[in-house]
Amino acid sequence: MSQLELRDITVERGGRPVVKDVTITVPAGEVTALLGPNGAGKSSLVLAVGGVLRPRPGSVLLDGTELAGQRPERIRAAGVAIVPEGRRLLPDLSVDDNIRVATYALSKKDAADGRARALELFPRLGQRLTVPARLLSGGEQQMVVLAQALVSQPRYILIDELSLGLAPVIVNQLIPVIREVAASGVGILLIEQFATVALSLATGAHVMEGGVLRYSGTAAELKEHPDRLHSAYLLRGSAVEASAVLDGSVAEALGDASGAGEKAELRPVRAVPHMMPR
Numbered sequence: 001m002s003q004l005e006l007r008d009i010t011v012e013r014g015g016r017p018v019v020k021d022v023t024i025t026v027p028a029g030e031v032t033a034l035l036g037p038n039g040a041g042k043s044s045l046v047l048a049v050g051g052v053l054r055p056r057p058g059s060v061l062l063d064g065t066e067l068a069g070q071r072p073e074r075i076r077a078a079g080v081a082i083v084p085e086g087r088r089l090l091p092d093l094s095v096d097d098n099i100r101v102a103t104y105a106l107s108k109k110d111a112a113d114g115r116a117r118a119l120e121l122f123p124r125l126g127q128r129l130t131v132p133a134r135l136l137s138g139g140e141q142q143m144v145v146l147a148q149a150l151v152s153q154p155r156y157i158l159i160d161e162l163s164l165g166l167a168p169v170i171v172n173q174l175i176p177v178i179r180e181v182a183a184s185g186v187g188i189l190l191i192e193q194f195a196t197v198a199l200s201l202a203t204g205a206h207v208m209e210g211g212v213l214r215y216s217g218t219a220a221e222l223k224e225h226p227d228r229l230h231s232a233y234l235l236r237g238s239a240v241e242a243s244a245v246l247d248g249s250v251a252e253a254l255g256d257a258s259g260a261g262e263k264a265e266l267r268p269v270r271a272v273p274h275m276m277p278r
């Protein structure tokens with residue numbers, strides 16, 4: 001069975017290891033959750049898999065083929081896409097152009113197929129194709145960001161913080177899309193601040209803290225033994241954070257039970273020059 005294997009990965013930033021000897025398998029067709037407090041090393045791991053940071057040492061094996069140390073374009077072309085935390089759109093470009101920007105390395109046919117698939121997953125974007133990205137709500141922006149990753153029809157996708165800054169009502173719209181993408185055979189590693197969201201989608205689950213894995217097992221087991229998640233969060237002394245992610249609904253965890261929160265939906269868009277076509 002197809003899988004993406006992150007094996008014995010160590011990542012250094014600022015001269016110190018922030019990911020230490022982490023091994024995670026992401027099976028095809030399933031969501032695997034990666035949880036952990038701020039600063040645990042989750043984003044650094046994603047950037048290392050995507051080729052933005054170099055794992056030293058470590059392997060990223062796609063069905064046995066080594067991808068570690070390759071250029072981001074090569075990793076993406078091999079079928080592994082990443083959605084880095086806080087990715088921004090090109091604010092003055094339309095939704096359609098932001099999606100097209102992400103297809104620049106694809107053949108004409110693959111770009112057209114990928115765009116059609118992305119719009120099938122996010123019909124809302126089909127109605128907003130000509131709208132400049134800066135006028136989108138936070139939820140719509142996140143849909144475009146996900147569409148940019150999905151447009152290359154990856155076999156594996158690593159999503160860093162699906163719900164960050166989004167109102168619960170929007171998160172609830174994204175959850176079925178993630179489920180559908182996984183059901184279509186794509187392996188997903190999902191980093192998510194709210195354990196309730198991640199564990200509702202995931203089969204496998206991992207908890208990271210201080211750069212190391214504190215738990216690796218099934219999502220069901222973690223739901224049954226929340227103390228394992230709790231202890232990792234508490235290692236950072238953030239009891240409030242631990243209760244927020246574990247107790248109650250997404251809405252309560254977000255502190256916005258109404259689900260309305262226009263402000264929570266909106267976030268500023270900034271240009272990311274490296275996303276421009278070359």
Ligand SMILES: Nc1ncnc2c1ncn2[C@@H]1O[C@H](COP(=O)(O)OP(=O)(O)OP(=O)(O)O)[C@@H](O)[C@H]1O
Pocket residue numbers: 013014018036037038039040041042043044045085
């Ligand atoms: N550019 C950088 N240079 C040096 N150290 C960094 C850099 N970015 C992050 N770090 C450090 O790396 C460690 C891991 O951070 P990382 O962002 O990977 O954690 P995380 O689990 O994704 O947390 P968050 O959800 O807050 O992003 C932290 O100690 C952080 O301070």
